[in-house]
Amino acid sequence: MYERMRRELSYIQGLVEGNQSFQNSTEFKVIQRLAEVVDELIETTQKLDTRQAELEEYVESIEEDLNDLELFAYDDEEDDEEVLELTCPECGEDVLVEAEDLEDESVELLCPKCHTVLIVEDASDQEEKELVNNGEGI
Numbered sequence: 168m169y170e171r172m173r174r175e176l177s178y179i180q181g182l183v184e185g186n187q188s189f190q191n192s193t194e195f196k197v198i199q200r201l202a203e204v205v206d207e208l209i210e211t212t213q214k215l216d217t218r219q220a221e222l223e224e225y226v227e228s229i230e231e232d233l234n235d236l237e238l239f240a241y242d243d244e245e246d247d248e249e250v251l252e253l254t255c256p257e258c259g260e261d262v263l264v265e266a267e268d269l270e271d272e273s274v275e276l277l278c279p280k281c282h283t284v285l286i287v288e289d290a291s292d293q294e295e296k297e298l299v300n301n302g303e304g305i
């Protein structure tokens with residue numbers, strides 16, 4: 168497409184320059200100037216077009232990577248054990264506990280935010296998660 172535009176432009180320039188009686192007229196200068204501007208436009212558009220194609224390719228590769236990541240994340244989710252969410256009585260921070268960790272007996276946890284020790288009783292057979300705070304903040 169750009170080659171064709173350049174050929175057209177050259178053809179027009181050739182016509183104008185071939186007309187000797189035309190060479191000193193204002194129209195000649197105007198057409199010469201316009202031809203220069205059109206030439207620049209073709210150049211700029213072609214560069215943009217190339218850049219655009221590169222970006223599209225790049226976006227496609229990002230999209231593919233993202234799809235892979237999504238598949239990976241969903242796979243992981245399926246493999247995960249049940250996770251219970253507790254709320255720290257001291258600071259209100261949500262603390263995640265894997266249900267697997269609660270199967271045997273009570274578990275001591277540290278609140279990641281305020282470092283209060285949280286004792287979580289065996290929650291495997293109760294509806295509400297019981298949370299006991301022994302008050303020993305660190």
Ligand SMILES: [Zn+2]
Nearest residue numbers: 255258278281
């Ligand atoms: Zn806390």
